[in-house]
Amino acid sequence: MLDPRRLRTEPEAVAGLLARRGYRLDLGRLTVLEERRKALQVSVQELQARRNTHSKSIGRAKARGEDIAPLLAEVAALGDRLDAEKRALEGVQRELNAFLMEIPNLPDASVPEGASEQDNEEIRRWGEPPAFAFEPRDHVALGEALGYMDFAAAARIAGARFVTLNGPLARLQRALIQFMLDLHTREHGYTEVYVPYLVNADSLRGTGQLPKFEEDLFKAEGERTYYLIPTAEVPVTNLVRGEILADGDMPRRWVAHTPCFRSEAGAHGKDTRGIIRQHQFEKVELVQVVRPGESYAALETLTGHAEQVLQRLGLAYRVVALCAGDLGFSAAKTYDLEVWLPGQGRYREISSCSNFEAFQARRMQARWRNPGTGRPELVHTLNGSGLAVGRTLVAVMENYQREDGSIGVPEVLRPYLNGLESIG
RNA sequence: GGAGAGGUGGCUGAGCGGUCGAAAGCGGCGGUCUUGAAAACCGUUGACCCGCAAGGGUCCGGGGGUUCGAAUCCCUCCCUCUCCGCCA
Numbered sequence: 463m464l465d466p467r468r469l470r471t472e473p474e475a476v477a478g479l480l481a482r483r484g485y486r487l488d489l490g491r492l493t494v495l496e497e498r499r500k501a502l503q504v505s506v507q508e509l510q511a512r513r514n515t516h517s518k519s520i521g522r523a524k525a526r527g528e529d530i531a532p533l534l535a536e537v538a539a540l541g542d543r544l545d546a547e548k549r550a551l552e553g554v555q556r557e558l559n560a561f562l563m564e565i566p567n568l569p570d571a572s573v574p575e576g577a578s579e580q581d582n583e584e585i586r587r588w589g590e591p592p593a594f595a596f597e598p599r600d601h602v603a604l605g606e607a608l609g610y611m612d613f614a615a616a617a618r619i620a621g622a623r624f625v626t627l628n629g630p631l632a633r634l635q636r637a638l639i640q641f642m643l644d645l646h647t648r649e650h651g652y653t654e655v656y657v658p659y660l661v662n663a664d665s666l667r668g669t670g671q672l673p674k675f676e677e678d679l680f681k682a683e684g685e686r687t688y689y690l691i692p693t694a695e696v697p698v699t700n701l702v703r704g705e706i707l708a709d710g711d712m713p714r715r716w717v718a719h720t721p722c723f724r725s726e727a728g729a730h731g732k733d734t735r736g737i738i739r740q741h742q743f744e745k746v747e748l749v750q751v752v753r754p755g756e757s758y759a760a761l762e763t764l765t766g767h768a769e770q771v772l773q774r775l776g777l778a779y780r781v782v783a784l785c786a787g788d789l790g791f792s793a794a795k796t797y798d799l800e801v802w803l804p805g806q807g808r809y810r811e812i813s814s815c816s817n818f819e820a821f822q823a824r825r826m827q828a829r830w831r832n833p834g835t836g837r838p839e840l841v842h843t844l845n846g847s848g849l850a851v852g853r854t855l856v857a858v859m860e861n862y863q864r865e866d867g868s869i870g871v872p873e874v875l876r877p878y879l880n881g882l883e884s885i886g
Numbered sequence: 887g888g889a890g891a892g893g894u895g896g897c898u899g900a901g902c903g904g905u906c907g908a909a910a911g912c913g914g915c916g917g918u919c920u921u922g923a924a925a926a927c928c929g930u931u932g933a934c935c936c937g938c939a940a941g942g943g944u945c946c947g948g949g950g951g952u953u954c955g956a957a958u959c960c961c962u963c964c965c966u967c968u969c970c971g972c973c974a
Contacts, residue, residue: 503936507943514943517955521904530954537954706896706933831896836915838933 463562463824470496479568482786484577487565495558502551509544513537563667564674567821569786570758570795576785582798583785588769589778591802596865600805601856602736605631607867608886611737622734623726623741630885634871635744635855637878639719642746642771646848650767652717652748657697659720660688665700668826670792670818677727680741690723694747695845702751703826706838712830713752713760717848720745737852738810744851750844753830754820757842758795761817765797768813768848774874777857778802780809794819797846801853805860812853815846 469476469492477487516537523530574583605611610631616624627635646652660682666672666689671679680690691697698718707714722745726732733739748767752760765781772779784796793816800809820840823829829838862870868886871879 500936503943507936510944511942513954518905520954524904534954541954708896831914836931 463821464565464568465820465824466562469562469565476568480566482569482573482575483566483789484787485566488561491561495554495561499551499554499558502547502554506544506547506551509540509547513540513544516540560673563825566791567789567794567818569789570817570819572783573789573795574783574785577787578785579788581785582788583783585781585783585797587778587780588773589776589802591778592804592861594804594863594865598804598860598863599867600736600803601859603805604859604863604867604869608869610885620741623739625737625740630882631855631859633879634858634875634885635851637875638851638854638858639744639746640878641774641875642848642851643717643719645771645774646717646746646748646767650715650770652715652767655698655701655716655718657694657701657718657720659691659697659723661691661696661700662688665696665703668703669696669699669822670825671696674791678725680723680725691720692724693722694718694720694745695749698747698749699751699822699843699845700826702823702828702841702843705828707751707828707830707841709753709831709833712841713750713756716749718747718749719851720747737856740852743853746848746851748815748846748848751828751841752844753832754839754842757817757819757844760842760844761795761797761815764844764846765799765815768799768815768846771849771854772799772801772812775854775858775872777854777861779812790814790816792816792818792821794821799847799849801857803857803860804863805856810853812857813847813849816844818843818845 464476473487473489473492477489480487516533520530520533520537523533574581576582599607602611602613605627606613608631610628612626612628613624616626619626643654647654663672666679671692679692682688682690697720698716701716702714722743724741726739726741729739737743748764750760750764769779769781779799779801782798782800784793784798789796796814796816798811799813799815801812802808803810819842822843823840828841828843830841831837832839858872858875859869862872864870866886868884870884871882876882
């Protein structure tokens with residue numbers, strides 16, 4: 463959520479920034495709602511002040527044993543008026559809040575201009591795409607030929623956009639998870655957390671998936687409604703919802719491995735082949751909660767932590783700064799990591815690292831006590847994939863493939879696979 | 887699943903329906919003392935909203951109700967704890 467005060471005091475400037483990302487702020491509606499809110503709030507508060515003083519004098523009179531009947535008559539009418547105005551105010555506040563909850567974050571000044579993916583800006587490249595003396599195959603061809611990847615079975619069990627992995631590939635995926643968790647906990651200072659995979663609506667509102675993107679989520683309706691997490695970002699970031707952190711507890715750095723569930727509504731026909739876009743996939747997620755002044759430096763280091771995974775796996779990639787029009791709803795700035803996929807002959811997103819500034823913190827009421835001011839202030843939150851495990855599996859398969867269809871195991875993964883050097 | 891107890895400020899924990907935004911302790915901050923620190927003592931210390939300010943308002947798990955007035959009474963939901971049952 464944006465700072466309502468800033469929205470009130472400089473609406474045109476905010477609208478201008480939102481326009482950068484292609485969002486048209488309805489200033490007319492905002493003005494109308496704001497004016498009604500203000501008028502109602504003033505009159506409600508005035509009525510309350512009157513009721514309070516009257517009630518207090520009734521209390522005092524009663525304590526002295528005086529007759530309170532005339533005083534009661536005086537206040538009689540107040541209650542009804544107050545009630546009506548209060549209801550009106552609550553209605554406007556609900557409308558205003560709903561309006562605010564659907565406004566995306568403001569892009570940081572450093573975010574490149576642009577309307578779509580095409581305008582994203584390449585920041586740097588690492589590694590060379592491997593040269594093959596043969597026509598490289600994609601992970602589907604490789605996996606099915608090996609007999610370790612079965613889409614038909616998954617379709618029978620669940621449906622489209624699911625997969626089953628067998629034997630060495632299932633194990634390779636587990637090795638990747640283990641490797642990533644070890645790297646981030648041992649070398650990058652993250653604490654591993656285990657969190658619920660089903661969450662309530664408040665958590666999703668906190669990180670920004672609700673109310674606007676309900677159709678992207680799987681909903682479990684029973685005695686109580688839960689949502690399957692679309693990313694560990696939701697449960698992990700919500701660890702600080704409603705908290706006031708001590709300065710000494712900052713920054714918080716968490717890493718979590720979880721499955722992720724996405725309905726992929728509206729993605730019909732997109733990435734239908736293979737495991738690039740699935741309803742269920744594994745991800746290792748990095749989350750940081752930092753002091754406001756430190757969030758942009760943290761975005762750089764967090765992105766570097768995700769890059770380390772690719773570097774140690776020896777996978778060529780590039781870092782892209784998303785343009786304003788391609789930013790996610792809650793993000794102020796995002797770097798995507800794109801890994802080279804020989805099967806597609808191009809770079810594909812494997813990690814997304816974002817600074818949300820106070821956007822999520824405001825929705826969650828996640829604060830820290832600023833020793834400078836002594837007051838609780840909103841924290842900044844960040845997260846990034848470190849990495850999307852399914853896509854990393856694809857990248858390893860395609861980049862380490864050999865002409866005979868076997869797959870080499872990257873050096874860093876071998877300790878997790880009992881020294882295994884090759885699959886197939 | 888059954889029976890019971892409870893949710894109050896950063897924490898612990900008091901609180902007859904009316905000067906309660908809330909006692910007390912701890913913690914924090916400032917000071918006295920001290921070469922310095924500790925201890926002791928004194929003072930101070932919640933959040934949010936509107937407002938330039940003065941000031942006003944809201945908040946005692948969430949929501950609703952009773953009342954001139956609710957932390958205190960009623961309903962409901964959520965959460966925590968104890969005992970029994972069941973269970974990976």
